[in-house]
Amino acid sequence: MNCKQVRTYIVILECVIALSLGFVLPATYAMTPDEILRKSDEARGNADGIEWEIAMDSIESGREQQRTLKVSARSFNSLAEFLAPANVKGQKMLMVDRNMWFAKPGLSKAVPISPRQKLLGGAANGDIASTNYAGDYKISHVSDGMANKESCYLFDLTAIDKKATYDSIKYWISKERLVGVKAEFYTVSGKMFKTAIFEYNNSISVEGEARPFISRMLITSAIIKEDVTTMNFRKVSFRKIPDSMFNLNLLVK
Amino acid sequence: MAVLIWPGTGFADTDAEPVKTGKTFAEQFAMEFRVLTYGILQEPSYSTQNPGNNFLRMPRYLGDMELRPDLRFNRDSLELMVKPRMRLEYSAWTGAGMREQGSNWDDDWYINEWLARVKVRENLFVSYGRENLQWGPSFLFSPSNPFFPDNGRRNPYLEVPGSDFARLVWIPGSSWTFSLIANTEEGRSKPIGPDPFEKIYAAKIDYTGRENYASLILSHKERTGNTMGFMGGWTLTDAVLFYAEGAIIEGSRSLYPERERSFFGSSMQQIYKDSNTLKPVILIGGSYTFESKGTLTLEYAYNGQGYNDAQADRYYALRRSAANVLASGNMMTGLSQMTLGQTANTGLKFLRRNYLLFQYLQNNIKNVIDLTLRWTQNLDDASCQFTTLVTYYLGNHMELFSVGTISGGGKNTEFGSTINYQLMTGIKYTF
Numbered sequence: 001m002n003c004k005q006v007r008t009y010i011v012i013l014e015c016v017i018a019l020s021l022g023f024v025l026p027a028t029y030a031m032t033p034d035e036i037l038r039k040s041d042e043a044r045g046n047a048d049g050i051e052w053e054i055a056m057d058s059i060e061s062g063r064e065q066q067r068t069l070k071v072s073a074r075s076f077n078s079l080a081e082f083l084a085p086a087n088v089k090g091q092k093m094l095m096v097d098r099n100m101w102f103a104k105p106g107l108s109k110a111v112p113i114s115p116r117q118k119l120l121g122g123a124a125n126g127d128i129a130s131t132n133y134a135g136d137y138k139i140s141h142v143s144d145g146m147a148n149k150e151s152c153y154l155f156d157l158t159a160i161d162k163k164a165t166y167d168s169i170k171y172w173i174s175k176e177r178l179v180g181v182k183a184e185f186y187t188v189s190g191k192m193f194k195t196a197i198f199e200y201n202n203s204i205s206v207e208g209e210a211r212p213f214i215s216r217m218l219i220t221s222a223i224i225k226e227d228v229t230t231m232n233f234r235k236v237s238f239r240k241i242p243d244s245m246f247n248l249n250l251l252v253k
Numbered sequence: 254m255a256v257l258i259w260p261g262t263g264f265a266d267t268d269a270e271p272v273k274t275g276k277t278f279a280e281q282f283a284m285e286f287r288v289l290t291y292g293i294l295q296e297p298s299y300s301t302q303n304p305g306n307n308f309l310r311m312p313r314y315l316g317d318m319e320l321r322p323d324l325r326f327n328r329d330s331l332e333l334m335v336k337p338r339m340r341l342e343y344s345a346w347t348g349a350g351m352r353e354q355g356s357n358w359d360d361d362w363y364i365n366e367w368l369a370r371v372k373v374r375e376n377l378f379v380s381y382g383r384e385n386l387q388w389g390p391s392f393l394f395s396p397s398n399p400f401f402p403d404n405g406r407r408n409p410y411l412e413v414p415g416s417d418f419a420r421l422v423w424i425p426g427s428s429w430t431f432s433l434i435a436n437t438e439e440g441r442s443k444p445i446g447p448d449p450f451e452k453i454y455a456a457k458i459d460y461t462g463r464e465n466y467a468s469l470i471l472s473h474k475e476r477t478g479n480t481m482g483f484m485g486g487w488t489l490t491d492a493v494l495f496y497a498e499g500a501i502i503e504g505s506r507s508l509y510p511e512r513e514r515s516f517f518g519s520s521m522q523q524i525y526k527d528s529n530t531l532k533p534v535i536l537i538g539g540s541y542t543f544e545s546k547g548t549l550t551l552e553y554a555y556n557g558q559g560y561n562d563a564q565a566d567r568y569y570a571l572r573r574s575a576a577n578v579l580a581s582g583n584m585m586t587g588l589s590q591m592t593l594g595q596t597a598n599t600g601l602k603f604l605r606r607n608y609l610l611f612q613y614l615q616n617n618i619k620n621v622i623d624l625t626l627r628w629t630q631n632l633d634d635a636s637c638q639f640t641t642l643v644t645y646y647l648g649n650h651m652e653l654f655s656v657g658t659i660s661g662g663g664k665n666t667e668f669g670s671t672i673n674y675q676l677m678t679g680i681k682y683t684f
Binding site for chain 2: 058060061063064065076077084085086087089090096097098099100105106107108109111112113114115116117165187193242243244246247248249250252
């Protein structure tokens with residue numbers, strides 16, 4: 001066997017090993033549960049400087065209601081401006097970390113509101129922004145599970161403190177796609193009060209890599225199954241959002 | 254497929270709409286147009302402030318139609334806003350205090366607010382305009398705000414008149430904001446109290462933390478003195494908010510009842526006009542949001558500028574004397590009218606020192622109703638005021654609203670002095 005043949009064998013062997021590793025090792029190889037959770041957060045808007053439009057459709061006690069919002073978010077801050085229908089147009093909700101204010105045309109000043117104050121139907125205010133599960137919740141347990149016929153990691157998340165929107169969450173993260181596909185939200189007494197299904201038909205590219213991005217969140221009340229809130233995320237775009245966007249002094253009513 | 258590039262990050266959006274290099278005029282311009290039509294039914298209190306409604310001569314019925322377009326233009330570094338208003342009002346008097354004509358029509362055309370703001374740098378903004386410049390978390394009133402005695406919370410369907418401001422806002426970081434504010438003209442906002450408008454200059458420092466915020470406001474009135482205002486809020490849990498707001502006020506141009514050798518034995522005087530006396534006004538409050546959506550708010554306010562018991566007794570005695578003279582119609586009627594004018598407009602937002610506010614708010618009941626119930630209690634004279642605000646949404650453009658107020662307490666109490674009840678009902682249509 002001459003040197004040329006040896007080099008050829010070595011190259012082939014390297015390729016075989018590399019391909020084998022690619023098939024055998026999952027994408028999550030060596031990823032810790034924290035990293036998996038952070039990765040799944042990235043597909044729900046937890047990126048610096050993002051804008052999207054949310055079309056919300058809520059059915060509560062048989063009554064249907066729609067809202068369209070334009071949301072600008074960066075890190076833990078977001079500004080939501082209501083675009084439609086006409087009677088809520090111009091209303092604004094500003095979230096600066098855990099501090100939240102609500103302003104509407106005609107109302108003299110922005111009113112501080114708590115994270116629990118609902119936006120519409122089953123959607124909490126924290127749902128429209130980049131709710132950061134990795135930052136707000138600690139992982140108490142990870143197991144295997146199935147959601148929508150998809151093999152998942154099942155994360156049991158507990159709020160780090162009482163400032164989180166929910167007390168605890170069961171969160172299914174697709175093993176293959178590393179996105180959250182289902183969530184169950186629980187009260188402090190352990191009672192489930194709503195579930196959410198996530199869809200990722202939007203796509204973003206981060207440094208050349210295509211990533212799925214949230215397109216729909218379907219929230220169903222655990223108490224009244226007919227109460228459903230759908231949030232469709234569209235017109236997703238990244239742009240550099242300055243601090244002034246989240247400044248209460250500059251919030252023109 | 255559209256591709257969006259944010260320089261320097263490598264971020265690209267493949268499915269979203271393409272980034273636009275410039276906005277069209279339609280995208281830069283925004284307008285909201287509201288029409289309000291409402292009627293007010295009220296019963297004046299025949300108190301010593303308003304004997305037989307012959308002093309305040311409040312109408313029994315009011316009918317209003319208001320056109321409220323809000324126009325905004327936002328292009329790169331320039332932001333323009335204007336809120337022109339047209340108001341047509343019908344007033345009718347019945348019974349006591351009735352005017353000769355019995356009814357009156359009036360119209361008013363004005364600019365309630367306008368603003369021109371320039372972004373000098375990404376973190377530096379300069380503006381001038383007529384604004385309703387409000388801040389602070391409290392419902393009862395906003396003691397940290399030296400510009401507006403009315404925070405607009407009592408009746409959200411009535412607009413607070415704007416005043417003219419020059420502002421510079423500097424945002425050195427996400428947590429800090431520094432503002433310089435000059436209140437240059439009164440605009441449409443009339444100052445309370447006996448004195449005309451005086452310019453106010455203020456420096457405001459804001460801090461916003463992860464679950465809290467705080468502000469310090471140092472202000473100087475051209476003639477009266479200095480005020481140090483402060484406010485802060487804390488999101489204790491996802492359901493509980495705690496907040497505080499207050500001011501330390503140097504001197505005052507408000508009127509206080511003082512004994513003197515005059516016809517009534519006392520008169521209203523500006524006893525702290527040239528004084529360096531510091532008076533605190535402190536408000537603390539908190540709210541709890543139930544799982545069932547409703548939010549309960551409790552506030553306590555200490556108004557250090559308000560009358561103590563002796564001053565209140567003197568105030569009401571003076572009012573009684575002036576009212577008796579007004580009723581008798583003797584030659585001192587002019588003095589009694591002047592005195593009642595002073596007692597009606599002392600320059601104090603609240604007359605006494607200790608107040609409580611309870612409020613229950615629930616929005617989106619059955620997806621169509623917003624409800625607010627508010628109880629304000631004067632702890633010093635036991636008078637109270639109960640307010641209900643109800644909004645019923647009829648489709649996406651129209652809402653029915655109602656603001657009802659009932660006052661409790663005797664005729665010689667703060668909330669019992671002006672009206673017994675007031676009911677405002679109307680329709681708001683948004684185009």
